[in-house]
Amino acid sequence: MRHRHRSGHQWWDGRFRGCGYRITVPRQVILDALSKTNEHLSAEDMYLKVHKIHPGIGLTTVYRTLEILVGIGLLSKFDFGDGRARYELAEGPKGERHHHHMVCTSCNRVIDYTDFIDEEKDLLNKAEKGLSKKHNFKINGHSIQFYGLCSKCS
Amino acid sequence: MRHRHRSGHQWWDGRFRGCGYRITVPRQVILDALSKTNEHLSAEDMYLKVHKIHPGIGLTTVYRTLEILVGIGLLSKFDFGDGRARYELAEGPKGERHHHHMVCTSCNRVIDYTDFIDEEKDLLNKAEKGLSKKHNFKINGHSIQFYGLCSKCS
DNA sequence: GCTGTTAATGGAAATCATTTTCAATAAGAA
């Protein structure tokens, strides 16, 4: 009964195989863990989480897997200024999860928000067009974040 | 004649002394170098640049000075994803230099732009107000950057 | 289901940016 979720195919199976990657136990476990959290985990966070159930999985493999997932666009990688990279599912079974972040400069808490996303999209589209024309720069993505103090720290 | 610029007071003198810091040769040299470039230098870039004229100045001091300058708001510190922090004068003798960045994911070139800054400001103000109300988050700053391919790489 | 090829794994060692330590030096108040 346990681990039943690992028998059949997963929503990311196709994408994964399509890129020529093998589906291995560590990769399934890591993807599972990512699917079940909405935190912004670091590689080590991930390792510790996974390690409780699967002590065999090494930190190196976690790093490698995260890098692959970023590479095929399933994961987003962030730097929130605390000296380690943090990751978050870019796309779930239901589709995109586009949002931006507020980072507390005191306790490092990261808060997702989707407010103003529509207005942002307008501006970003406009900017992307204008900038790619004016500076001849082909824009593929963007990153926006606010820094400040969260409710508990202010 | 050379180094005359270091005799008198500089535009940053007051701010610097006001924070209780001593004005030392390494600090003057580093600030001078920063004033004369519009690149986005890393600590090591800075060290190498300064080292040509002042071989005595150590990398440690460069790191320390940059950190102080960020602390008092004279410098902005960025992470453009190439594994090292990069710095740029936040404020010149003439005042603010607010702008955002486009980062080439192929050659790591960083391009400043000020286009759409006004529209951005409107959106950011609106967002800051809305978010601080809704999420009870006190916003002090933001970071926006576009990623893509520069003219030479696309 | 077995087999062979080869990608994937994990522990140890290496890397690399940044920080810490500490004895020597220099800024600036008096």
Added chain:
DNA sequence: TTCTTATTGAAAATGATTTCCATTAACAGC
């Protein structure tokens, strides 16, 4: 000039991420 103490620079330490490499496991083809 003198005295106090912040600042400096070399070397060592740190900590996240990568690289090495011998072993293991996916899975395509039988």
